[in-house]
Amino acid sequence: MAAIDGLPPLREVIQRHGLDAKKSLGQNFLLDLNLTQKIARTAGPLEECTVIEVGPGPGGLTRAILSLGAKHVVAIERDARAMPALKEIAEHYPGRLTVIEGDALKVDFESLTPPGEPVRIIANLPYNVGTQLLVDWLLPKRWPPFYRSLTLMFQREVGLRIVARADDDHYGRLGVLAGWRTNARIAFDVPPQAFVPPPKVTSSVVHLEPIENPLPCKAGALERVTQAAFGQRRKMLRQSLKPLGGEALLALAGIDPQRRAETLSVEEFVALANALD
Ligand code: SAM
Secondary structure (H helix, E strand, O other), rough: OOOOOOOOHHHHHHOOOOOOOOOOHHHEEEEEEHHHHHHHHOOOOOOOOOEEEOOOOOOOOHHHHHHOOOOEEEEEEEEEEHHHHHHHHHHHHHOEEEEEEEOOOOHHHHHHOOOOEEEEEEEEEOOOHHHHHHHHHHOOOOOOOOOOOOEEEEEHHHHHHHHOOOOOOOOOHHHHHHHHHHEEEEEEOEEEEEEHHHOOEEEEEEEEEEOOOOOOOOOOHHHHHHHHHHOOOEHHHHOOOOHHHHHHHHHHHOOOOOOOOHHHHHHHHHHHHHHHH
């Protein structure tokens, strides 16, 4: 029996193409089209947009994005075994799906779509790849960035770090970078049983929208202060920031040297980065 989008059920697609999940590629597939549609809907209206999807695998999320009317989808997948399944989806939605076989960590995302094109990025990725890409998307050369939004699946723990702010145990480098340049929120959690095979932990869909005019600050300097401060998060800042100027730097930024990293707001980290610069 066909699924709601007229294509064969994902379980059958996976079987027919021998797409047994590979641990080395972080493969945990979503087979429920209602759930993948919920993720795609979280991204916002798709009709006018090109969606860049990273790690489509057998195409559950890809199908949801297309069925919700995305103008065009550019999907980047590392696993060659997924290509025939993705080709079937491309044939079902003529001219609307472009598949690139390759490693997303090596892709120049900005060059995938024409300048000025409204772009949304949606991905369910292995967590280490997702975190690295998120940092790259938060720190591109130009700001505002080429995309309108990021809708990404993470382990819940990582999601909490992305949306964490001062005085939260999960607050760290990711929270500062995301808080500086985006409005980030956890849209909803996804239990392990929703995936095949199920991962060990709960996942979260995180939605981030770029702030057009974030506080002026050099990304490199912000990275250096957050790395030093959170590298020794239990220590007072006068100690953890010693290699970057310690008390003198803190005085310049107007921050009490006895405070600890996790008490500083994003604005205060920006002040420190600007003092360092
Ligand atoms: N999007 C599908 C879904 O939701 O069912 C698959 C999700 S699965 C968690 C992650 C996918 O990312 C796999 O298809 C895997 O092959 C792919 N992948 C892993 N590392 C990648 C990389 N560096 N570049 C592109 N794709 C990658």
